[in-house]
Amino acid sequence: MPARPGAAAAADAVVVGAGVNGLVAANLLADAGWDVVVCEAEDAPGGACRSAEVAAPGFGTDLFSAFYPFAAGSPVLRGLALEDHGLRWCHAPLVLAHPTADGRCALLSTDLAETTASLADFAAPDAAAWRAQAELWGRIREPLLEALLAVPFPPVRAGLRLARTLGTADALRFARFAVLPVRRFAAEEFAGAGAGLLLAGCALHTDLAPESAGSALVGWLLAMLGQDVGFPVPRGGAGRLTGALVDRLQARGGVLRTGTRVDAVTVSAGRARGVRLADGTLLAARRAVLADVDAVALYRSLVAAEHLPPRLLTDLDRFHWDSATFKINWALAGPIPWADPRVRRAGTVHLGGTLDDLTEMSAQLARGLIPADPLLVLGQMTTADPTRSPAGTESAWAYFHLPQHPRGDAGAAGGAPVTGRWDAADLARLVDRVERRLEAAAPGFTALIAGRDVQSPARLEAMDPGLRGGATGGGTAGLHQQLVFRPVPGLGRPETPIPGLYLASMSAHPGGGAHGGPGAMAARAALRDSGPAGPLRRRALAAAHRRIYAGPNESRSASETVRATRPNAPS
Structure with missing residues (x-):
């Protein structure tokens, strides 16, 4: 409990926010012998990593994040040995299924032969092409994950290790691949449509369209993690991951x-x-x-403007949130009766049609329209973890992306449109749209619904204020807000312009996902700054910040002010 109002208390470090990143940061500082206090506004820790029974009694639902390939593959979380604190991973028989209207189904399995056999149904040469990608992943897995998730930008040592592993010629080709759109990458590497569907669907777990620069790497990374470690779930619910982090922290004081x-x-x-x-x-x-809060909350609410460079605040007007999210949780009286029986074995299902369909949906999102036929990412949680619901039943959910500020509804089809007010009428229309889609793919689905819980973008934000407007990634995954541009043009590091203050959330590099990267980087930066070389580091960073944020100190122009306050402006 906090001290009495007005009383002073002290710790070596205060962590604001008990999401995965905040708890990872606190654990690493406690490992170093620091006295750490984590302050969480909600009544329970976890941020977007929590579970509860909301659709019906006895049916466990992961309220936000659910499948954890990044957590299972993260060098940060692996280093915490959370299995010693009760974490157990469960796996569905299949990682991912993407059925198509012509009866084929692209499958992702930890059994490489099963994956490649499904892709050969689309084009025989793609079995060998996917196997080549898996072999590349096996070669570069460790240095790549370290460079992306474990060290601040630029990842000098990890980057050199990755370059040595690849060799000069292949390192250049990998750098090209890293900025490719997934559509182009799929066209260059595969003959059929199946591999492109797996990669594009995985990239669309973020807000990256098939034509977005960098979507190939994001889709490939998630697919290769799935091929390698699967899309595991914590036994008993997402809250068990949070519980293990809390237990470990408290065991260290x-x-x-x-x-x-x-x-x-x-x-x-x-x-x-x-x-x-x-x-x-x-x-x-x-x-x-250390602040495990979004960048806008940190710089607009928690820190007084007088302590910040005016240019940082101007840059923050351009902060680009990722898409909003609409999620439905179901308690089902039986397993989903998929028309394609292969889909029944998958923990994660993508219902999105063809690559062209995914592009059309993404174009509607870019135009500010509610998609007519969104990509549904569906989780069969009891299939992955039998403890999630009574025997013979299924706990399931599905989500899809929406514009942050809808300007129209591409799926109204002459009927009443979804307005973006997220009132009862909006929710009913979207639930109907989703369940009609599922009924077509799994005849008899609606008859199995024993309970339903709906999380609109507004409700997601109310449940976790860090999910601004229902955004689940802490800001867009687009290249214009990654690396040195995250959260604003700067150093791509957790240090802020205020010494002793570190950004430790998804708004910092390397961004969204339950991998603990931002929290670990913030903790390690704080430890370095408190070491013998700390004063020198702080002076160097202060000089860099002065150069980056140097500029006129006058108030923002009228045009900037108007743009920043428009309903559809980035915020």
Whole structure:
């Protein structure tokens, strides 16, 4: 519990937010012997990694994130040995299925032969082509994951290790691949449609369209993780991952305070000194404050503008959120009766049609339209983990992406459109759209519904304020807001312009996913800054920040102000 209002308390580090990244950061600092306090505004930890029974009693639902290939593959989370704190992974018989209207089905399995056999149904040469991609993944897996998820940008040592593994010629070709759109990559590497469907569907777990630069790498990375470690789920629900992180932290002396909202980061003499809680309590941080909150919340709400470079705040007006999300959770009286029996074995199902269909849907999103036929990402949770519901039943969910600020509804078809108000009428229309789609792919689906819970974009944000407008990635995965551009043009590092304050959320590099990368990078930066070379590092970073954010100090122009306050402007 927090100290009495107005009383002073202190710790080596205060972590704001108990999502996966905040808990990873706190664990690493506690491992180093720091006294750590984590302040979480909600009554339970976990952020977007929580579970509950919401569709019907006895049916466990992962409220936000559900399948965890990044967690299983992350060098950060592997290093925490969470299995020693009760975490157990479960796997569905198949990782992913993408059925098509012509009766074929692209399958992703941890059995490479099963994956390649399904792709050969689309084009015989694609079995060998996919096997070549899996072999490449096996060669570069460790240095690539370290470079992407474990070290700040630029990943000098990990990058050199990756380059040595590839060799100069292949490193250049891999760099080209890293910026390709998934449509182009699929056309270059595969003869049939199946592999492209797997890759594009995986890329669309983010907000990257098949024609988006960088979507090939994102889709490939997720697909190769699925091929390698699967899309596992924590036995008993997503909250078990959070529970393991909390248990590990407390075993090392860390303190978690739930129901403890932070109102401000306190700054004096140009350095973060701690936080002020909503009840007025001051909690001092002797060494560091780490913020597992989105960048907009940190710089617009928690830190006073007088402590920040004006140009950073101007850049923040252009912060680009990822797409909104609409999610339905079901309690089903039996397994989903898919027309294609292969789909019944998959933990994750993509219902999205052809690659052209995915492109059309993405174009509708780009135009601000509710998609007529969105890509449904569906989770069969009891198929993956039998503890999620009573024997013979299924706990399932499906989500799809929407515009942050809808301008119309491409699926109205002469009927009443979805408005984006997310009122009862909007929810009913979207639920009907989804369930009609499922009934077509699995005749008899609707008759199995024993309970339903709907999470609109507004409700997602109400349940976790970090999911702004229903965005689940902490900001777009587009190249214009990755690496040195995340969250704004800068260093691509967790350090902020305020010494002692570190951004430790998905808004920081390397972005979304339950891999713990942003939290680990923030913790390691704080540890380095407190070491013998800390003063030199801080001076170098301060000089870099001055160069990056140098510019006129006058107020933003009227045009910028108008743009920043428009309903459809980036926010």
